[in-house]
Amino acid sequence: MATQNLRHALFCAVVTLVISYPILGLNLEAWGTNVVLTGANTTTVISVLLAAVAVFLFQLFRDRIMGTLGKLPPISPFANREPMPQAKWERLKSAFLTLLIIAGLIWPFVASRGAVDLSTLVLIYIMLALGLNVVVGLAGLLDLGYVAFYAVGAYTFALLSQYFGVSFWLALPIGALLAATFGFLLGFPVLRLRGDYLAIVTLGFGEIIRILLNNWTQLTGGPNGIGGIPDPTLFGMEFGRRVREEGNTSFHETFGIAYSSEHKVIFLYLIALVLAVITALVIRRLMRMPVGRAWEALREDEIAARSLGLSRTAVKLSAFTIGAFFAGFAGTVFASKQGFISPESFVFLESAIILAIVVLGGMGSQIGVILAAIAVTILPELAREFSEYRMLIFGAAMVLMMVWRPQGLMPMRRTHIELKKQE
């Protein structure tokens, strides 16, 4: 026991050293035309060593420390579920989500323009991850081409506005429905596929869409993308300095305030926030409905699910369609936010990141997915000063996460149906 603890603690300390020294200590510096690698300065070395010692001591006395805290985590987090009654947990969750939404509403009025812009991106990722969570986390269908539906949403808006002058608000449902249609169509060929095969086919699908967008130059502009995508309007009020479209008024003139480019950023953020909340609420509702339980049954055991009379076709298609729908939502917002889109934005890495969010979040848990989306989008931004090491830190964080908390940030708690006690 003691020696085992010692070895474990030593191992953890070494891992800490190995990971943090290169990240914090080594620097690539431009020296004329060359790039040279410089070592760490003394303060960094000392802090890295201190960190390693701290990790070592903590791991060595882990049992005692956690014991005195009175919450030694169980080896298997699922072994003893039901630590809290469902109703109480639900109330806690609702309270947390409400707080999150309120904070989200106040945020754009206190944060800087850049921060609000980044937050809009976070919200887009939250929508994407919540949608993919339906497919991967709930229905257990590994989809590696999810970005395709995001692209469908974005390009639907871009093309409709370019060729027909369609506004954001009309394009939003059209984009989502078109993406859902693509999800439905993709569902058919992959009905019988599972696991690795499904992953490969969906991966191929994602690439097909991207390559199509890249090569269908006449329609999509190919690699040059599509620009001039309009901003959303608020009851016919535009947020630009000048009114672009006949019949619209401008926001700042209507309210008699000075023009500020910040209005548009905040407005877009609020739209994204409302859409993200709608996404979360709709999916939360679906999870409690029979279709949600059917997804779960299918994920747990396909043969058993079918033996209970569930239709594999209906269950799989519903998951793909609903997941794709919300990606279409997110795509439309993204196109509007960027004002310009190209196939560059819809590469495989994008699918991988969304999937990473779902896995980190705990596969199925909505709060987990939301927290993970925030972490995964913001961490690389915060780590900008580490420039080259950004992705390395990201990767290391992911590996550590999977080693220490394979069930994700907030593993899902199922909501079982409540049967009222018999009188």
Add this chain to the structure above:
Amino acid sequence: MSMLALEDVHTHYGKIEALHGVSVEVNRGEIVSLIGANGAGKTTLLMTVCGSPQATSGRVILEGRDITREPTASIMRSGIAIVPEGRRIFSGLTVEENLHMGGFFNTKAEIRKSQAYVYELFPRLKEREHQRAGTMSGGEQQMLAIGRALMSKPSMIILDEPSLGLAPLVIKQIFEIIGQLRDEGMTVFLVEQNAHQALGLADRGYVLETGRIRLHDTGANLLANPDVQNAYLGG
């Protein structure tokens, strides 16, 4: 009238024929046991009843209705339930959640009633109500698989080797429950390797050999049959 009838059923996996014209009949309220060696096609026969795979020729009749070409989902919603080979419980779900899945198409009131009934049948499941199903013992999991199948209030239950990998005492218990179900009016179609107990319990029995029915008689007669004794009862 028979509850379930297979008439000259052929079933293929791709080009390979696994059932070469099988006819089986299960009457209302009886236990029919189907025994046979590994690979004889017992599971195939049961799955053909469920429509996955579908019979390539012949007919499957459930309560007078031809279900040969019906999709699995609709067959499984017409008063028939299966306890699949290898139990296939939802291991990540709790015992209670598993049972609720079993009553997927029923109302809450019906679920409440069937759940109480299942707990009465298997008090052990009640004790383990909130345990994750995957962490239970093999016997408990088998009880859960049967309980889950019963949740939809079927008039006929099909069991594929419920005794697989269980200790003699647990097997005895499970067979007692199966007998009790029959006494309550349930029709039971039982597939077993455990010929002795399966035939002892059965009203009638079939012996399947490489995709063909070899023998068909009452349970007691099959038990006494020297061929059966040699091949399936260890001499």
